[in-house]
Amino acid sequence: xxxxxxxxxxxxxxxxxxxxxxxxxxxxxxxxxxxxxxxxxxxxxxxxxxxxxxxxxxxxxxxxxxxxxxxxxxxxxxxxxxxxxxxxxxxxxxxxxxxxxxxxxxxxxxxxxxxxxxxxxxxxxxxxxxxxxxxxxxxxxxxxxxxxxxxxxxxxxxxxxxxxxxx
Numbered sequence: 001x002x003x004x005x006x007x008x009x010x011x012x013x014x015x016x017x018x019x020x021x022x023x024x025x026x027x028x029x030x031x032x033x034x035x036x037x038x039x040x041x042x043x044x045x046x047x048x049x050x051x052x053x054x055x056x057x058x059x060x061x062x063x064x065x066x067x068x069x070x071x072x073x074x075x076x077x078x079x080x081x082x083x084x085x086x087x088x089x090x091x092x093x094x095x096x097x098x099x100x101x102x103x104x105x106x107x108x109x110x111x112x113x114x115x116x117x118x119x120x121x122x123x124x125x126x127x128x129x130x131x132x133x134x135x136x137x138x139x140x141x142x143x144x145x146x147x148x149x150x151x152x153x154x155x156x157x158x159x160x161x162x163x164x165x166x167x
Contacts, residue, residue: 026102039109046103051094058115059087061107062145067098070135077135084139086131106145 028042047131052071067080072093079085079095087093089112097103110118112128120126 014032037111037114041105041107041109043103043105046105047097050094052092052094054090054092055087055109056089057112058089058110059085059107060110061085061087061105062139062142064104064145066101066103066105066108068095068103069098070095077133078136079137082138082142084136084141084145086134086136088130088134089128108145 019154021057025045026047027042028046029042031040033040045068050108061084063081063083063085065081067078070077070079070085070093072087072092078098116126116128119129
């Protein structure tokens with residue numbers, strides 16, 4: 001069953017948990033599919049900015065609500081609702097809130113090796129793709145993030161094929 005493969009929640013000290021700050025109505029969730037090696041992340045009601053940092057994996061994200069000023073690899077961008085954002089492995093990035101509306105965000109965190117395997121499955125040759133530009137305004141890919149919701153929440157009845165279709 002899918003629940004046996006998913007670790008659900010916000011990770012602190014290596015233990016899955018879910019964190020909700022009732023004062024600020026902030027929710028942070030992280031789901032790990034151990035078989036695929038991919039994490040799904042959901043933030044809701046985030047007002048804080050994030051200082052410059054990087055990840056060792058791809059982050060494929062959707063701004064569901066809010067507006068952000070971003071710096072990705074030293075270049076300034078803005079992103080709002082419906083925009084898809086891609087951070088490449090080891091690529092420095094930062095963001096701050098623009099306006100009053102807090103950030104709602106969904107993302108898939110994909111290890112570089114997994115992305116390389118996906119590229120090989122599609123093209124016949126292994127490589128680590130580069131997505132450009134890193135902010136895709138009002139992207140046609142945005143609905144794909146919603147379809148990932150059923151397996152991210154660990155609902156029964158999701159097939160392996162459905163989970164893979166998120167990518």
